Amino acid sequence: MKVNLNPAKGMRDFTPQEKEIRDYVENVIVSTYKQSGFNLIETPVVENIENLIGSKGGENLKLIFKILKRGEKLDFSKTDICEDDLADLGLRYDLTIPLSRFYCKNQSNLPSVFKALQVGNVFRAERAQKGRYRSFKQCDIDIIGDGSSAAELELITTTAKALTALNVTDFVVRFNDRRVLKAVILNCGFLDNEFDSVCIIVDKLDKIGMSGVESELKGKNYNEECISKLMDALENISKNGTRCLSSYSVPEDVISDVEKIMNDVKDYANGKYDIEFDFTLIRGMGYYTGSIFEIAYKNLGYSIAGGGRYDEMVGNFIGQQIPAIGFSIGFERLVNQLIEEKFKVPNLEKVVLLFEKSDSYINVMKKADELRSQGYTVSVYEKSKKLGKQLNQFDGYGFSKYAVFSGDDTEVKSLS
């Protein structure tokens, strides 16, 4: 048998210690979301390939893991075989497509406004590099069927609540709206078909600065006057916020939507965190139609949560108009950051109960149960001859206490 002990490239095993912190974080997020009335659903990691390929996933479509057809359906006799002849299934690359499919299928059994919670792994055949994985976890909440700004308020404040429950507090919500972006950029004289590529350059502002944005725009040979108007707009909006948006033909109802959401979040947050209007927040996905938002944590240079309104995606499946909005916590980034900050899972009292070969094992197990009924997590192991060395090892495995079995006199002691 060929021996390869590594997990598949870009994927990870998790040891008990890693799993403990991951499960704790997931559990806090999920219970916060559930208590806030979001409904946990589950969809398979495998989807019919046409649902993945037919989606507006942009670059992600190139990263799909495709699953070979089986049995007679796998036909090599054709000349010019191509990938699409061979695969009928694929691993999902996000949770939004499965959610949309789920909602459309189960619509008649769901509340007309459906508040969904989904936690699961998604798969992308990315070039493997540090901190970028081919299988990673997402925690999404979505509200389907509510076009009002109450949905924005609920998603943002609930995501903030989940982070706060993890003692992640030093964060800021960045907020923008696709309709604002579009109005301003068109108002500067850019054409409709230039919108996406102008956005891609504006998105880099925090990395390359104003002059960098200007020279990249010039490098694309856009009209000089448009560029100069846009540079003025960037400065003006950054200084004056939403107040100046009407001078760029941003519709009044859009401005009042944005201002209402921001004021409501501020009111609700009551100083615990802030929300900022950020005209340079773009978010890549082509499917966003309205508000877009992220949560920036400390000075990490990347966001730990992101989302927005995608009013045209769910309905696409069944030819209806269905408003929808989602907010996704980047679970891997969040956990990696917490580990970096030496985050400790609270209240773990793990005891190792050591016994001699000569002890009655059944009595050892009964003693273990007695300790468990006192709230301890108890592992039973045979005592080794070198007790000190053994105790050091168990310290490393995450135990905090130990006991050497001696019937009724068994005593729980601290390991360190």
Added chain:
Amino acid sequence: MKVNLNPAKGMRDFTPQEKEIRDYVENVIVSTYKQSGFNLIETPVVENIENLIGSKGGENLKLIFKILKRGEKLDFSKTDICEDDLADLGLRYDLTIPLSRFYCKNQSNLPSVFKALQVGNVFRAERAQKGRYRSFKQCDIDIIGDGSSAAELELITTTAKALTALNVTDFVVRFNDRRVLKAVILNCGFLDNEFDSVCIIVDKLDKIGMSGVESELKGKNYNEECISKLMDALENISKNGTRCLSSYSVPEDVISDVEKIMNDVKDYANGKYDIEFDFTLIRGMGYYTGSIFEIAYKNLGYSIAGGGRYDEMVGNFIGQQIPAIGFSIGFERLVNQLIEEKFKVPNLEKVVLLFEKSDSYINVMKKADELRSQGYTVSVYEKSKKLGKQLNQFDGYGFSKYAVFSGDDTEVKSLS
């Protein structure tokens, strides 16, 4: 876009109601196992294909979902393309192979006796039929590195504890040992290479009865005398249990192992459940080397948990001798059975808080938080004009209470 709203064939979406009971059951099992000192690990659902294909998985090898190579590695230019040229990854068909790989890779950072807990989905491209899924959950505990019968005792009693915690109590542990099976069948005169196929026939005893077994054995043209000796042995062992095993050349240490385990389990169970020696318990996997066991629940005709000792599998990866033993709860069978029995997840107090469009949404959210701080799970929804109809619907979505927002006077009432 081609519209297919169904999940992939043989796989399932889970609605909030289904997910609630599944999560509750999983949570009880996992927390019982963790409190008993088993260490939760996680491995990817995707494995390198050679680890799957090279395993002793028997029939399961034909059911592997294989993943297409990507980019330049996917080469169609070869003549006579076959499946194995095209796939480099596959979906795991059990949790034991990933566990073995994990243990061998991380051995130096794990206790010498490693008590593992794994919960996850496995994938088999079975012919789809009712109650048989292509993606299903397994909950496994395994003890690696302990060849003593303490491991059997711990796995059996801990699995029983998890079931008991779910109020599943009306069960019996069936126990056998591969070494007993082998000794008795050879003692009757069958040849070594006939062992597996004789086992397959004996396995059917509860379905086809003694006469059925006898005629199937005759149909295979085995020696008449061997068949008649085996039929006598079946009757004798069924009547007299382990006491008569020594008359079939079963080694004394094997008999005393079996008897010790059974006595210890009985002692520990203290009448809450029973353990029975069952010589007709076979369990299909070729990798079992010693004790094998199942848990039979009521008169279901199938087991809800099964396992055994596989002392040669883990070590195979790295050319060492490493004893190992596992017990797996068939999660889907267990959950389906509980649902059939109208199992209710305890202590759910789900409240729907209804508001009018004219209410201040921020005040509604603050009221929702106030109720959450009292322990309720609260969903916020706009009140519809037909309140009675709306309340009926929320009753169906699993809510037990409701409140209509009216500031400080908001009152939580029962839905039914």
